[in-house]
Amino acid sequence: xxxxxxxxxxxxxxxxxxxxxxxxxxxxxxxxxxxxxxxxxxxxxxxxxxxxxxxxxxxxxxxxxxxxxxxxxxxxxxxxxxxxxxxxxxxxxxxxxxxxxxxxxxxxxxxxxxxxxxxxxxxxxxxxxxxxxxxxxxxxxxxxxxxxxxxxxxxxxxxxxxxxxxxxxxxxxxxxxxxxxxxxxxxxxxxxxxxxxxxxxxxxxxxxxxxxxxxxxxxxxxxxxxxxxxxxxxxxxxxxxxxxxxxxxxxxxxxxxxxxxxxxxxxxxxxxxxxxxxxx
Numbered sequence: 001x002x003x004x005x006x007x008x009x010x011x012x013x014x015x016x017x018x019x020x021x022x023x024x025x026x027x028x029x030x031x032x033x034x035x036x037x038x039x040x041x042x043x044x045x046x047x048x049x050x051x052x053x054x055x056x057x058x059x060x061x062x063x064x065x066x067x068x069x070x071x072x073x074x075x076x077x078x079x080x081x082x083x084x085x086x087x088x089x090x091x092x093x094x095x096x097x098x099x100x101x102x103x104x105x106x107x108x109x110x111x112x113x114x115x116x117x118x119x120x121x122x123x124x125x126x127x128x129x130x131x132x133x134x135x136x137x138x139x140x141x142x143x144x145x146x147x148x149x150x151x152x153x154x155x156x157x158x159x160x161x162x163x164x165x166x167x168x169x170x171x172x173x174x175x176x177x178x179x180x181x182x183x184x185x186x187x188x189x190x191x192x193x194x195x196x197x198x199x200x201x202x203x204x205x206x207x208x209x210x211x212x213x214x215x216x217x218x219x220x221x222x223x224x225x226x227x228x229x230x231x232x233x234x235x236x237x238x239x240x241x242x243x244x245x246x247x248x249x250x251x252x253x254x255x256x257x258x259x260x261x262x263x264x265x266x267x268x269x270x271x272x273x274x275x276x277x278x279x280x
Contacts, residue, residue, distance in 0.1 A: 001177050001206045001208060002208075003207065003210065004208070004209040004210075004211075006252070008245050008248060009245065009277075009278060012237055012245055022057050023057050025057045025234075026055075026056045026058070026236070027056070027102065027103045027105075028048075028056050028058070028060075028104065028106070028231055028233075029062060029099055029100060029103040030044060030059060030060070030061045030107045030227070031061075031062050031063075031125075032062075032109060032112050033064060033068065033071060033110070033112070034111060034115070034118070035064050035065075035087060036113055036115075039219065040067060040111030041063065041066075041070035041074075041111060042070075042220065043137070043219075043223045044061050044067065044071055044110045044111045045061070046220045046223040046227065046271065047061075048071070048078050049271050050225075050270075050271050051231035053228075053274040054249065054274060055278065056230075056231035058079070059079065060099070060103070061078065062081040062095075063080060063082070063088075065084060066086070068081065068082035069082065083095065087112075087117065088118050089121050090117065090120060090121050090124065093121065093124065093125070104131065104132070104233070104235075105233035105234035106129065106131055107133070107136065107226050107227065107230035108122065108125065108126075108134070108135055108139045109134075109136035109140060110136060110137055110226055111223075112138035114141055118142070119142035120142075122142035122143070132153075132233035132242075133151055133153070134153045134154075134230045134233065135148075135153070136154075136222065140155075140156050144166075146164075148189045150188055153192060153229055153242065156192075158193070158194075158195060161180075167179055167183070169195070173197055176197075181203060182203075184202055185204070189202070189239075190243050191243075192229070194222060194247075196212070196214075197209065198210075198212070198247040200244050209244065209247035209251060210251075211247070211252040212251030213251075213255055215254070215258045215263060216251075216254040216258070218266060218267060220266070220267030221254065221267050223267065224250055224267050225250040228245075228274065229243060232245055232246055249274060249277050250270065252277045253276070254273075256277065
């Protein structure tokens with residue numbers, strides 16, 4: 001097991017060629033948002049803006065109509081695809097499958113909701129998608145001890161990890177790391193277990209990230225992490241390295257924001273510090 005260091009950013013962010021074009025640095029699809037919870041669109045928006053701040057060229061959020069309208073108002077930089085109805089379900093499978101073909105990577109879960117029909121869609125969706133994909137929040141809740149594949153990154157907190165694995169992570173870092181490594185190997189995917197110390201493993205290699213602080217318990221910070229992670233996948237970064245780098249970037253951005261905001265830290269404060277972290 002090794003510590004994630006800031007040097008990982010030099011491996012990921014190279015000088016861009018002069019003749020770069022839109023799309024050369026990734027296109028990300030985010031599936032999230034729902035009508036029931038007023039904060040749900042915000043979570044998907046945080047994820048999308050974080051992806052752009054991490055250097056992704058294009059991000060589109062596919063969300064139920066009302067949520068999509070709210071998300072679009074967060075920033076002129078956001079593009080949305082309104083899905084008919086109040087929540088994502090199998091009724092949208094064909095439309096979303098068509099969208100997936102146009103993008104390099106996918107994030108699913110931010111503000112998605114826990115409707116039974118949504119859970120059914122998530123299970124079907126992750127069973128067939130082959131592109132790099134981050135599974136977070138409500139999408140994690142739809143899965144349990146399911147073998148996925150190496151194209152996936154799961155970003156659970158301790159309770160979500162317990163939900164999908166049946167095992168409770170303890171605060172002991174060594175034991176926590178062994179638990180994550182064992183389960184990552186079992187499901188064949190990369191896991192980023194969020195905590196005071198983040199544990200990242202693909203079942204073969206394991207790392208821990210120590211950036212971040214207790215003020216980052218505020219809502220939406222996990223969605224920022226998801227967006228950064230998905231954005232790196234869209235730019236062609238491997239699953240394990242994307243998970244390590246996104247944990248470092250988000251935590252470091254949170255540390256910079258905490259110096260200014262303290263207990264008043266918001267997820268949007270973290271997003272705005274991402275470019276500063278990347279620039280070094």
